[in-house]
Amino acid sequence: MTTELTRQDAVRDAAASGIPAALADLGALVRIPSIAFPGFDGAEVQRSAEAVAALVEDLGLFESVEIRRAAIPGTDEIGHPAVLATRTARNGRPTILLYAHHDVQPVGDESLWESEPFAPTVRDGRLYGRGAADDKAGVMAHVAALRAVKEALGDDFDLGVALFIEGEEEAGSRSFAQFLSDNADALRADVIVVADSGNWDARTPALTVSLRGNTRFTLTVRTLDHASHSGMFGGAVPDAMMATVTLLATLWDADGAVAVDGLTERDAETPEYSEETLRDEAGLPAGVSPVGRGPILSRIWNKPSITVTGIDAPTVANASNTLSPSVSVVVSARVAPGQPAREAYAAIEAHLRAHAPFGAQLTFIDQDYGDAFLVDTSGWAVETALESLHEAYEVAPVQIGVGGSIPFIADLIREFPEAQILVTGVEDPHSRAHSPNESLHLETFRNAVLAEALLLEKLDARTAPAA
Incomplete structure (x- = not known):
């Protein structure tokens, strides 16, 4: 009978030898x-789902591999295709659910890309392309880790595995909750790995233990029944742009910290993180000051933030001497862990209504909510994951908060309250997810694959907890 050391060595060798094939598949x-x-063309999302399903089918591990969709609640629409694969646990082993998503962000301004967004390109140890990091690398980390475990353990692999590769995370996961409900029996697991976060840096692994929540909405500010001549009425009539700029400015104080009563903060320690590191990782140039107060990571992990992410108003090219009757903006707020997203939204709406200048009329539509996430770090799965990360990267992992949000985790918690949730990822601070020149650090990917393969091996050696 093979020893645990021999099993882990075999997994290590298989993970390392499988990286070239995994990167080739990621490029595809x-x-x-x-x-x-x-x-955008939904047929491309379908094609992506089919490509992922083919990779999963080729593993030869699963009893069932299907492409499924779910209804979007409150609409007549059906969500984008997801890949669902299941393998029943044997001999008392636990079951793990592996999540990632195969959809990607739009490319934005293509002129800002140094290489074609959908032509994977390797430069300086990084793979560039839209989705190279977020989150097709997460998809391939799962596939490559499963390949390694199958190769190393063969028929001795008894772990139960459910694989859920979503197709609409970047677009809001609108059918996610319904998909969970429709497929609850297939997805139920003892441990859930969400491969959609990042690491401390390209060399240091991390386990994400807190995420901010979010709320997003569209605000329309109206001051006139129709457009008017700025020369004839300017100076007496408030135009919508004037009112909008004046109103939005009340959301922050002079330091750039959020100035909305009712938004809470979380009191928690954060690691050291310098302004120089912030400038390097965020692309903040000299002469532009950071905003907010307190430790930098506390501002990002534990405090709320508000960003105006879009605006509908006359463009520069179409500017005329006209008083605009209405302006619409999209407001996106990140909510500190511990505060429900709907409560945060209510505070922001109340603030805006109370500060509307010149009697401007405000309309709020398209509200969206996602609650924050805090991990119970006392569970055995967290300990096992940290061990696996340490062994793979040969660097002690960091337990981090993330300023971003993964709203669907609240759905996972609601549907599977007994499961232990591990939020991992393959990104590093220079991955530029959602931005031009998104990239994957190749060495981080290699280590992430090994870490997950070692985690699977450890779980395969574990007896499932009593029901």
Whole structure:
């Protein structure tokens, strides 16, 4: 009978030898522009799902591999395709659910890309392309880790595995909750790995233990029944742009910290993180000051933030001497762990209504909510994951908070309250997810694959907890 050391050595060897094939498969996935946003070709998302399903089918591990969709609650629409694969646990082993998503963000301004967004390109130890990091690398980390474990353990692999590769995370996961409900029996697991976060840096692994929540909405500010001549009425009549700029400015104080009563903060320690590191990782140039107060990571992990992410108003090219009757903006707020997203939204709406200048009329639509996430770090799965990360990267892992949000985790907790949730990822601070020149650090990917393969091996050696 093989020893535990021999099993782990075999997993290590298999993970290392499988990286070239995994990167080739990742490149093929990156070539598919699987953007699930309205207005983009949904056939590409379907093609991406089919490509992922083929990779999963080729593993030869699963009893069932299917492409499924779920209804979007409150609409007549059906969500984008997801891949669902299941393998029943044997001999008392636990079951693990592996999550990632195969859809990607739009490319934005293509002129800002140094290489074609959907033509995977390797430069300086990084793979560039839309989805190369977020989150097709997460998809391939799962596939490559499963390949390694199958190769190393063969028929001795008894762990139960459910694989859920979503197709609309970037577009809001609108059918996610319904998908969970429709497929609850297939997805139920003792441990859930969400491969959609990042690491401390390219060399240091991390386990994400807190995420901010979020709320997003569209605000329309109206001051006039119709457009008017700025020369004839300017100076007496408030135009919508004037009112909008004046109103939005009340959301922050002079330091750039959020100035909305009712938004809470979380009191928690954060690691050291310098302004120089912030400038390097965020692209903050000299002469532009950071905003907010307190330790930098506390501002990002534990405090709320508000960002105006879009605006509908006359463009510069179409500017005329006109008083605009209305302006619409999209407001996106990150909510500190511990505060429900709907409560935070209510505080922001109340603030804006109370500060509307000149009697401007405000309309709020398209509200969206996602609650924050805090991990119970006392569970055995967290300990096992940290061990696996340490062994793979040969660097002690960091337990981090993340300023971003993964709203669907609240759905996972609601549907599977007994499961232990591990939020991992393959990104590093220079991955530029959602931005031009998104990239994957190749060495981080290698280590992430090994870490997950070692985690699977450890769970395969574990007896499932009593029901």
